[in-house]
Amino acid sequence: MKKVILVGMFATGILFGCSSPKKSDAASMVERIPEVEKLLSQMTLEEKVGQMAQVTLDVITVGANAFVSDEPARLDMELVRKAIVEYHVGSILNTANNRARTPETWHTIISQLQDVAMNETRMGIPIIYGVDAIHGTTYTAGATFFPQQIGQAATWNRELVRRGGEITAYETRASSIPWNFSPVLDMGRDPRFPRMWETFGEDVYLASALGVELVKGYEGDDNDISDPTRVASCLKHFLGYGTPVSGKDRTPALIPEIELRERHLPPFEAAIKAGAHTIMINSGLINGVPVHASFELLTKLLKEELGFTGLVVTDWADIENLHNRDRVASTQKEAVKMAINAGIDMSMIPYNFDFCDYLVELVNEGEVSMARIDDAVRRVLNTKYKLGLFERPVTHYEDYPLFGSEEFEADAYRTAQESITLLKNEGNVLPLPKTARVLLAGPNANSMRTLNGGWTYSWQGEKVHEFADGYSTILDAVKAKVGERNVIFREGVRYVDGASYWVDEAYDIAGAVRAAAGVDYIILALGENSYTEKPGDLHDLILSDNQLELASALAKTGKPVVLVLNQGRPRLIRTIEPLMKGVINAYLPGNFGGLAVADVIFGDFNPGGKLPFTYPLYANSLVTYDHKPSEHQAKMAGMYDYESDFAIQYPFGFGLSYTTFEYSDLQLNATTLRPNGTVEVSVKVKNSGDREGMEVVQLYTSDLFASITPDVKRLRGFDKISLKPGEEKTVRFTLTPEDVSFINAENKRVTEPGDFDVMIGELTARFTYVK
Numbered sequence: 001m002k003k004v005i006l007v008g009m010f011a012t013g014i015l016f017g018c019s020s021p022k023k024s025d026a027a028s029m030v031e032r033i034p035e036v037e038k039l040l041s042q043m044t045l046e047e048k049v050g051q052m053a054q055v056t057l058d059v060i061t062v063g064a065n066a067f068v069s070d071e072p073a074r075l076d077m078e079l080v081r082k083a084i085v086e087y088h089v090g091s092i093l094n095t096a097n098n099r100a101r102t103p104e105t106w107h108t109i110i111s112q113l114q115d116v117a118m119n120e121t122r123m124g125i126p127i128i129y130g131v132d133a134i135h136g137t138t139y140t141a142g143a144t145f146f147p148q149q150i151g152q153a154a155t156w157n158r159e160l161v162r163r164g165g166e167i168t169a170y171e172t173r174a175s176s177i178p179w180n181f182s183p184v185l186d187m188g189r190d191p192r193f194p195r196m197w198e199t200f201g202e203d204v205y206l207a208s209a210l211g212v213e214l215v216k217g218y219e220g221d222d223n224d225i226s227d228p229t230r231v232a233s234c235l236k237h238f239l240g241y242g243t244p245v246s247g248k249d250r251t252p253a254l255i256p257e258i259e260l261r262e263r264h265l266p267p268f269e270a271a272i273k274a275g276a277h278t279i280m281i282n283s284g285l286i287n288g289v290p291v292h293a294s295f296e297l298l299t300k301l302l303k304e305e306l307g308f309t310g311l312v313v314t315d316w317a318d319i320e321n322l323h324n325r326d327r328v329a330s331t332q333k334e335a336v337k338m339a340i341n342a343g344i345d346m347s348m349i350p351y352n353f354d355f356c357d358y359l360v361e362l363v364n365e366g367e368v369s370m371a372r373i374d375d376a377v378r379r380v381l382n383t384k385y386k387l388g389l390f391e392r393p394v395t396h397y398e399d400y401p402l403f404g405s406e407e408f409e410a411d412a413y414r415t416a417q418e419s420i421t422l423l424k425n426e427g428n429v430l431p432l433p434k435t436a437r438v439l440l441a442g443p444n445a446n447s448m449r450t451l452n453g454g455w456t457y458s459w460q461g462e463k464v465h466e467f468a469d470g471y472s473t474i475l476d477a478v479k480a481k482v483g484e485r486n487v488i489f490r491e492g493v494r495y496v497d498g499a500s501y502w503v504d505e506a507y508d509i510a511g512a513v514r515a516a517a518g519v520d521y522i523i524l525a526l527g528e529n530s531y532t533e534k535p536g537d538l539h540d541l542i543l544s545d546n547q548l549e550l551a552s553a554l555a556k557t558g559k560p561v562v563l564v565l566n567q568g569r570p571r572l573i574r575t576i577e578p579l580m581k582g583v584i585n586a587y588l589p590g591n592f593g594g595l596a597v598a599d600v601i602f603g604d605f606n607p608g609g610k611l612p613f614t615y616p617l618y619a620n621s622l623v624t625y626d627h628k629p630s631e632h633q634a635k636m637a638g639m640y641d642y643e644s645d646f647a648i649q650y651p652f653g654f655g656l657s658y659t660t661f662e663y664s665d666l667q668l669n670a671t672t673l674r675p676n677g678t679v680e681v682s683v684k685v686k687n688s689g690d691r692e693g694m695e696v697v698q699l700y701t702s703d704l705f706a707s708i709t710p711d712v713k714r715l716r717g718f719d720k721i722s723l724k725p726g727e728e729k730t731v732r733f734t735l736t737p738e739d740v741s742f743i744n745a746e747n748k749r750v751t752e753p754g755d756f757d758v759m760i761g762e763l764t765a766r767f768t769y770v771k
């Protein structure tokens with residue numbers, strides 16, 4: 001029998017037992033700030049409950065009617081007073097009419113809200129305003145837009161991700177907003193899921209590492225969010241969002257505890273350790289239990305085990321959903337009781353005030369304890385206090401001269417360049433000469449909307465053209481490289497605007513084929529239109545028929561075709577990929593994506609992006625790289641022709657460069673690893689080509705035998721380096737027992753004695769873990 005070593009902070013129990021609320025000591029861990037305690041001691045029940053309520057801006061604007069307000073959007077002071085004075089509402093979110101606003105407008109709106117909250121209420125507590133600034137400040141005109149998280153992950157560049165967070169925090173505060181519903185730490189392990197592009201991809205280590213960078217970017221190294229250039233981050237969506245059985249948003253997931261702890265929990269745990277102040281809950285259900293009703297997940301796991309002492313907010317209308325959608329509560333009031341007793345501190349209601357009335361009643365009836373209310377309100381007020389809102393309830397755009405500056409845009413541009421991932425370059429067709437005549441085709445060739453994706457100037461990104469006209473589409477950028485008269489543009493296939501974004505119409509494939517006659521190369525930009533959440537649900541992962549048709553028809557012309565993929569998830573391209581000479585994945589690169597794509601195509605930037613997910617080949621084979629050995633069951637020669645091998649389009653971590661890299665001399669300083677010990681790993685990497693390039697050095701380990709079937713390999717470290725032609729660098733990593741630990745059958749994190757392979761590039765070395 002192997003002896004087992006327990007590592008990490010997990011003292012795990014069974015998460016999915018019965019879910020009636022029990023006593024919890026989570027509240028005792030929360031910091032007691034004297035100023036906050038003083039307020040708490042003076043507040044009425046109604047005032048406390050109001051602090052736990054959040055409504056959307058469209059509820060308090062002129063013309064307020066659920067999703068719509070009059071334009072220009074302005075506050076209806078009577079409705080504002082109803083929310084803040086009568087119901088004591090402590091938080092507002094979102095924008096009016098789902099539309100970006102100028103920093104000036106934001107300043108006006110939030111100043112007016114704070115004025116009422118601080119001068120017309122008994123306690124004078126400022127509101128906390130929150131938005132989704134997920135790849136730049138979504139709802140502010142003129143803000144700097146970065147690649148979406150999936151593209152940021154493809155950079156494998158910790159500094160760039162942190163810098164993006166810093167800039168977004170600055171510009172969000174320049175918009176007078178102190179709270180950001182980001183980062184997304186859900187795992188992008190299912191390409192069918194419409195929010196995969198909001199994640200850092202499929203790997204636990206990469207998502208954890210970059211999640212920490214984003215939190216530090218938003219909150220600063222010391223998490224001092226009273227600094228008016230920083231915001232409170234909000235980790236989301238705790239826990240297990242992103243891998244529902246059907247692949248569709250907010251549908252049931254079946255995730256055993258072992259898997260939840262192995263693949264979903266670590267990024268949240270790392271970000272909590274990094275000091276993140278708030279967290280948002282998964283809108284879906286796991287194993288039949290809506291997460292918003294789960295005492296085990298919210299209180300036992302999050303607050304007690306992980307020791308999270310910050311603010312827990314619901315997702316959109318998710319307390320109502322416990323009754324309306326998920327039917328675990330027979331009334332709305334019952335839903336409020338369930339969620340608050342499970343551990344929710346603030347309800348993103350967001351359209352009415354019933355939550356407040358129900359919660360007051362529930363406390364008076366003894367169904368929710370005053371201790372639970374005090375704990376929730378303490379977490380809310382602590383966050384406001386730490387943000388410095390009591391002293392500085394609103395920041396002023398004039399104090400933010402770098403908002404939308406060239407300096408910030410240069411970082412966004414650089415991030416877009418480093419995200420671009422070269423997946424195929426047959427016969428070194430790329431880079432193309434700048435003397436070439438090119439046909440540019442496809443629905444993504446001339447669209448700022450598709451470059452940005454959702455959460456850009458609006459929820460679904462459909463208003464991008466109103467705000468981003470000054471930036472370059474791929475078409476604009478290609479013209480700038482080769483000259484206007486050397487570019488023929490034929491969309492060939494066009495997106496229909498609106499909700500049914502995947503439907504193409506009015507396409508003229510024959511016209512595109514005719515236009516190819518006089519050109520040297522074809523650049524074909526395909527992919528998806530913008531979407532997020534339910535509107536992005538998909539019945540079929542294969543790229544739309546007419547895009548495939550366009551690709552095949554253009555390939556038949558015999559002209560070399562370079563395919564540029566501009567998409568939020570890997571749409572299947574199996575039938576056309578062999579016909580393409582070059583393939584570039586641009587993901588959702590943001591406002592500088594057009595320039596970045598053209599830089600790569602014409603060789604002004606040497607690509608170094610690497611896939612943060614496994615690019616699937618078949619819709620029935622959506623297997624991640626960190627799978628079990630039994631996924632590799634190749635056909636038996638000359639016997640049955642079964643399709644059981646690990647068949648993929650491109651592997652996780654893959655991406656080409658215009659130069660070549662050679663790995664050599666993989667060394668371990670010891671062949672034995674002991675508890676509390678380390679193994680130092682080094683490898684030499686040389687640029688063996690003739691131009692400067694960036695390489696992501698990736699360290700994987702394989703546990704050869706374990707009590708739970710081990711994954712074939714797992715990423716345990718990475719480092720991005722830049723090398724001049726002929727230059728060689730030694731890259732070093734340190735491995736600890738925790739790095740090679742896993743969750744065992746008792747749902748405990750362990751490192752088991754035995755042999756481990758270390759793999760970097762094609763090189764392998766071995767060490768043994770002994771107790």
Ligand code: BGC
Pocket residue numbers: 093094132181236280283315316533
């Ligand atoms: C999304 C969240 C978002 C919230 C507020 C929800 O629909 O699931 O990610 O933070 O809306 O906009």
